[in-house]
Amino acid sequence: MLFSLGYIALLLVLVLLIRTTYSVAVAMRKEKALENSTDGPENAFWLEKMAESQGFLYFGIVLTIVSLLGYTYFLVLGTPWERHLMEWLNIVVRLMHITFGIAWIGASFYFVFLENALNRTKDVRDELAGNLWAVHGGGFYYLEKYKVAPKVIPRDLHWFKYEAYFTWISGIALMFVVYYFNASAFLIDKNVLDIAPGWAIALGIGSFAFAWVLYDALCKTPLVRKGIWFALPGFLIAAGFAYGYAHVFSARAAYMHFGGMLGTIMAANVFFNIIPAQKAMVKAAKDGLPLDPMLGKNAGLRSLHNNYFTLPVLFVMVSNHFPSTFGNANPWLVLLVISLGVAGIKHYLNLREKGEISVWVAPVSVLILLSAVMLTAPALDPGACKAVSFAEVQPIITKRCTSCHSSKPTDDTWTAPPNGVVYDTPADIVKMKDKIMERVVITLTMPQNNKTGMTPEERNIVRCWIEQGASVK
Numbered sequence: 020m021l022f023s024l025g026y027i028a029l030l031l032v033l034v035l036l037i038r039t040t041y042s043v044a045v046a047m048r049k050e051k052a053l054e055n056s057t058d059g060p061e062n063a064f065w066l067e068k069m070a071e072s073q074g075f076l077y078f079g080i081v082l083t084i085v086s087l088l089g090y091t092y093f094l095v096l097g098t099p100w101e102r103h104l105m106e107w108l109n110i111v112v113r114l115m116h117i118t119f120g121i122a123w124i125g126a127s128f129y130f131v132f133l134e135n136a137l138n139r140t141k142d143v144r145d146e147l148a149g150n151l152w153a154v155h156g157g158g159f160y161y162l163e164k165y166k167v168a169p170k171v172i173p174r175d176l177h178w179f180k181y182e183a184y185f186t187w188i189s190g191i192a193l194m195f196v197v198y199y200f201n202a203s204a205f206l207i208d209k210n211v212l213d214i215a216p217g218w219a220i221a222l223g224i225g226s227f228a229f230a231w232v233l234y235d236a237l238c239k240t241p242l243v244r245k246g247i248w249f250a251l252p253g254f255l256i257a258a259g260f261a262y263g264y265a266h267v268f269s270a271r272a273a274y275m276h277f278g279g280m281l282g283t284i285m286a287a288n289v290f291f292n293i294i295p296a297q298k299a300m301v302k303a304a305k306d307g308l309p310l311d312p313m314l315g316k317n318a319g320l321r322s323l324h325n326n327y328f329t330l331p332v333l334f335v336m337v338s339n340h341f342p343s344t345f346g347n348a349n350p351w352l353v354l355l356v357i358s359l360g361v362a363g364i365k366h367y368l369n370l371r372e373k374g375e376i377s378v379w380v381a382p383v384s385v386l387i388l389l390s391a392v393m394l395t396a397p398a399l400d401p402g403a404c405k406a407v408s409f410a411e412v413q414p415i416i417t418k419r420c421t422s423c424h425s426s427k428p429t430d431d432t433w434t435a436p437p438n439g440v441v442y443d444t445p446a447d448i449v450k451m452k453d454k455i456m457e458r459v460v461i462t463l464t465m466p467q468n469n470k471t472g473m474t475p476e477e478r479n480i481v482r483c484w485i486e487q488g489a490s491v492k
């Protein structure tokens with residue numbers, strides 16, 4: 020009773036907060052319109068006050084939502100609804116993460132494209148670095164880039180930062196929902212390292228901070244302006260992280276941490292470098308002080324690094340759907356090879372946008388990516404088979420799989436069959452034979468983290484049975 024009263028109270032608070040935010044936004048719009056016509060000092064004062072209260076309101080909304088979630092979590096803890104709540108949290112946070120991520124990476128691609136494709140020579144005014152004509156969505160656009168800054172900084176200046184921050188925040192939240200809340204089932208693979216969940220989580224989060232410190236230190240050396248001589252040690256550091264992750268976490272979690280590590284560097288670049296540099300530039304221009312061109316150059320470099328990180332990060336984000344990538348004897352190597360290959364492709368695209376012809380970058384990148392295909396290929400001749408009957412296979416599946424994959428699982432984590440896959444009847448098993456081959460024989464990613472201790476001999480029996488036509492007779 021007390022619980023539900025508290026719940027309703029929180030919901031009411033949330034509704035009130037959102038309602039007030041709208042009122043403030045509407046009032047602000049009115050004030051702004053007034054200000055444009057009269058420019059009275061009183062308006063400016065109120066605008067500032069309202070902007071301030073808007074900040075508090077947003078904070079209040081986030082706080083209330085988090086309390087509601089915590090409340091709900093404790094309400095459903097230990098009931099069948101716990102998994103359901105997690106599933107919906109996963110859906111909501113994932114959608115947010117993808118949406119912010121697309122906005123961020125889209126802007127990153129767009130601005131690097133702008134920079135590369137600017138017309139810098141034909142009819143460019145002295146104060147400009149270049150301009151660009153474009154047509155999109157049924158309209159013509161004309162953009163100009165200033166060498167340093169315009170004489171007057173316009174009032175309505177668009178910034179690009181929240182997409183980066185929110186991508187990172189939602190990404191970390193997703194890391195918690197998928198990996199950390201259930202660390203023993205997802206983050207940790209006892210066959211890799213038998214580590215306590217608390218330690219594993221601390222290592223995961225700590226590694227993000229550590230990677231940023233290393234990268235930032237490397238950026239402060241003169242190497243940062245030396246192209247390949249910066250990329251090389253950078254890649255070696257990344258390799259160290261990939262290797263380390265693969266020896267601490269389950270392969271899937273290792274991939275995700277590699278992506279999270281790069282994503283953290285990207286977001287930190289925006290937070291600690293790019294935005295402060297832009298703020299300093301705007302301030303200097305407003306105060307009429309000379310601009311330090313290094314500020315812009317440094318921020319531009321960080322932004323370019325981010326651009327190269329995007330494709331490896333995107334690969335990691337989809338890698339979860341492809342067990343052949345992480346379900347491999349050397350998952351870290353596959354990860355590095357693919358990251359290098361896709362970063363190479365990005366380099367090629369960047370060169371192309373600048374109109375530079377490069378003969379080597381694209382073919383070499385493709386070659387690198389092809390070598391990942393080779394690295395992950397199953398063995399051509401996995402060994403001879405004796406005749407296997409279904410009577411030998413079914414007990415193996417029952418023993419090793421149905422603790423999770425049945426309509427009534429007995430596993431401590433999986434109270435519902437994962438992905439809806441059940442092996443209750445012979446038909447259930449035959450139906451899934453190709454996926455069983457993929458997960459049990461080729462990639463060794465099932466049973467999950469080999470929790471049920473399937474032996475190589477058993478995997479071989481399953482393989483032979485499928486190769487011989489997966490008959491149930």
Ligand code: HEC
Nearest residue numbers: 419420423430437438440454455458459465466467470471
């Ligand atoms: C400890 C629990 C657990 C055990 C035991 C287990 N699985 Fe899974 N299985 C999962 C989970 C979780 C997923 C979903 C995540 C994934 O695809 O990795 C899954 C997914 C699968 C999929 C992919 C389904 C799809 O929709 O793509 C297949 C195939 C599969 N398991 C086969 C097996 C087989 C065969 C065994 C026994 C040899 C087995 N599993 C044992 C937990 C388990």
